[in-house]
Structure formats: C-alpha cells, structure tokens
Amino acid sequence: MKAGADMKIAVKTVCVFALLTITKVTRTVGNDRVTATVGNSSVLTCPPKSNITMVTWKISPKVGGPCTLGYRADQNKTDRTTCSDSMNWKFRPDWNPALEIRQVGIAHEGNYTCEVVAKEGNFHKTYHLAVLVPPRLALYCDGHGNPVCEAAAGKPAAQVSWVLESNSTPKEEGHDNGTVTVLSKFTAYSTNMTNTTCIVSHPAGNQSKSIACRPSKNSSFIPYVYIIPCFLSIIIFMAVIYYFKLQSDRLCHKTKPSETAPTHSPQDDTMEVEPYTTYVQKENVIYNSVSDLTVGQNLPPATVASNMNDSTTLERKRDPL
Template identity: 85%
Template structure:
C-alpha cells in the first residue's frame, strides 16, 4: 500500500515539474489589438531577449496568403517568404526585432505573431491589426429641400447625427472592400429652415459640416401644381386614345346592309301593258274610221253608209 501511494506522489510531482518546465520554456507575452489608419505606418514591437538565437514573425492577413520574416543569430541571416515590400524589420533584428509596416492598406488587416527563441526560453507576442478607413463627409439638399449627410466608405461604419433633433433613421450600404457608407436625412418641420450641422464620429476622427436648405412656399406650390398638371395631362391623353380606339373598332365591325331584291307587283304589269292597249285601241279607232270612209265613197249614188 505504501509503495503504491509513493508512486502516485512521484507521478504527480513529475507532472507538476513538466508543466513548470513547459511554462518556463514557452511564454506568451500578451495579445494586443492595434488600430492604424489606412495609408499610415505602424510598428509592432517584439521585446528583445538576451542570447537570442532565432526570431520569426508569422503574419496571417485577412486577404492573401500568410507570410514569414525570420532571423537566425548563429548564421546572422534573415529570410522572408511571401511578404510584401511594405513589411520589413524596423532595424537590425539582432538589436531590435520589431516589425514595421509602411503605408498600411486594408489587405494588411489580420494577426501578427512574434516568436523569439532564447537560452532562457521561447516567447510569443501576438497582435491583431485593425485598419481604419476615415469616411468622406458630404452634406447636400435633396429634391424635397431636406438636408442629407453622407459618410462614404468608412471602416468601421461612422456614426452620423444632427445637431438639431431628427427622427430619421440612418441607412447603411456595404461595399466589397469592407467599407460602409452611412446616409442620414434631416426631416424639416417647416419650409423655412435655419442652418443645421451634421456630425460624423469615427475611430479615425470626428468631423462636422453645416448646411442650410430652403424650399419657399411659392416653389412648393409651383411644384405641386406642375405635378397635378402632368397627372391631368396623362389622364386626358389616355382618355383620347381610348375614345379613338373604341370609335375605330366600331367602324371596323360595322356590317354592310343586305341588298333588297326588287319586288314585282301586278300593278307594274298593268302599268306596262296599259300604254300598249291604249295605242292598239287608238289604232283600231283610226282604222275603223278610215274603213268607214272608204266604204262610203265606193257605194252607189243614193246610198249612204249606215249609221
């Protein structure tokens, strides 16, 4: 029993010793977040240790593949793999192993780790680099006479507000490069406005700009009258087209009246026969008269034609 207990104690002691050794050999010196404005330079420190034998920067950006910068003291040699020219040692790595990033771009955003190997152990220091993109501020008046404040292509999205109270809601539009445009309108409570100021807040800075938008009553009346006139014109034009189309369809579908066959009545036959009958009768009367006269002339004297 005693031997078993001693073995358990010895096992625990060995485990503790191993953990302490690992802790001594590998140490992580912080995990920091760094923000830098696009286009500027940034320096990431890596504390130098006495009797350094090797220093390595391991970079994992969000865009593109990973890259490494290395230094070996025993060969007094540096090397780089897949790193852009904008990333390099700030000075001699045996004096100061800090990393310098010149003209930071959005693609440089990501994780940066410095690993130092020395006689007293291994050390790591990690950074998370965030790139800030200041928005472009513009203020203008829309077609309704309302002020509009626009913070274009900012990263992260900017906060847009008006000095005067406004119940409008900001609108956001994302872009492929990770920037965001924020637009916010100010709704005027009357047609006559005083100056109003837009304030844009961003981690890269704060900006403000004032504007005065004015839409007079006469212009508003003219605008509404023009809209009503256009609406009435459209209705009238549509009605005229519909009327002509309907009238044309009626003309096209109108049928030709049927031809009526002439009727033949007995009266027409009578009217056609009566002139001939009258003519024959007159001819007979004339013939009879002539016959009578001829007969009378041929009779002997003393005889006269019978009446």
C-alpha cells in the same frame, strides 16, 4: 519488478521537471490590439531581450495565407516566406527586431506574433491589427431642399449627428470589403432653418460640414404633376363614353323599321298603259291596211282615209278606254 517501477517513476519525474522548466522559460508577454489607419505605416515591436539567438514573426492576415519573417544570430541571416514587400524589418533584426507595415490596407488586418529565443528563455508577443478606414463625408441638398449627410465607405461604421435636433434615423449599407456607408437626412422641427451642420464621428478622426438648403420651388408643383394627368384621364374617359353612346344611338335609328307606306303593284301600271298600247297597235294596223289598199286597188287616199275613220270610230265604240 521493483527496479522497473523505480525506472518508471524516474522517467515521470524527469518529464514533469522538463515541462515545468519549459513553462517557466516560455513566457507570454501579452496579446495587444493595435489600430492603424489605411494608407499609413504601423510598427510592431518584439519583447526587448538581450543576447537574442533567434527571432520569428508569424503573420496570419484575414486576407491571404500566413507568412513568416525569421532571423538567426548564429548565422546572421534573415529569411522570409510568402510575405509581401510591404512588410519588413524596421531596423536591423540583431539590434531591434521590430516589424514595419508600410501603406497599411484592409488586407493587412489580422494577427501578428513575435517569437524571441534568448538566453533568458523563449518569449512571444501577439498583436491583433485592426485597420481603420476614414469615411468620405458628403453633404448636399435633396430634391425637396432637405440636407443629406453621407459618410461613405468607413470602417468601422461612422456616427452621424446634426448640430441641431433632428428626428432622422441613419441608414447603413455594408460593402464586401468590410466598409459601411451611413446616410442621414436632416428633418428640422422648424421650417425657418437655413444653415445646418453635419458631424461625423469616427476612430480615424472627426469631420464636419455645413450647408444651407432652400426649399425647392419644384416641390410646390408636385401635386399638380399628379392632379393634371388624373383630370385629363377623367375627361378622356367621359369623351370615350359619350362617343360610344352616340354611335349606339345612330345604330338604333338605322335598324328601326320604317312606317308602312301604301303598296303599289306593278300590275296597276300595266293596266293603265295597256289600253293605250292596244289603241296604238290598232291604229297602226288600220294605217297599214289603208296603205295596202291604196297601193293594191289604186284608190284615192281620201276615200280610204274616210273609210278608215269610220272603222276607227267603230273600234273605239267597241273597245272604249
């Protein structure tokens, strides 16, 4: 029992000693933040140690998967896994194992760790690479003659200011790639200003531009653009109302009943014409009778006519008009 307990104590002592040795040998040189402007090159160095046995760069970018670059002194051999061609050794790794990133882009942003194995122990150093994107400065006059300053697609967001005081508030618009566009419109306290200067402050460098804007002549016509259509709308509306009112009055006059006129019965016309018709019919009958007598009895026409006149006279007396 005692021998077993002594063995456990000895094992624990060895483990603690080994941990202390590893802690003493493995040293963290530092964790630094570095910046690089997009399109430029960046060089990251390893802890300077002599008699290097092995060097490994472990890269963890924000975009894409991790990759490694390695060197073994005993085999004088380098290898790499899934690292792009833009990342490589700056010099010979057995002499200086620095890492160079050519044509830095936003995708290169991330953590870079160099691990060195030497006779003195194990050492590592970690960098956090931040990529700077300088904004594109644009200065122009808007439709009302106000200066507008635009710092487009900068990373981080730029600071926009004016040489003279302005009460404008910059507006920011973020993009998917992490860049930010800042837009600022100059509003002068005095209307006598003719020349204004925009200053863009950014970690990648400061920029400035000046411009002279004139109040737009078209701005004075803007109220008329709204007044004239309103005035025409009112006139058209009144014309439509007057037209419908006029049509309504005409319909009322057409539907109004006419004044009563004296009625005229068709029977009156019949009564007025009927005596004349009867008289003509009688005259015709008499004439026909005279003709028949003249032909049948060979009587002179004068005698028959005299008799007919007497008969006509008697008929008129009997049936006066």
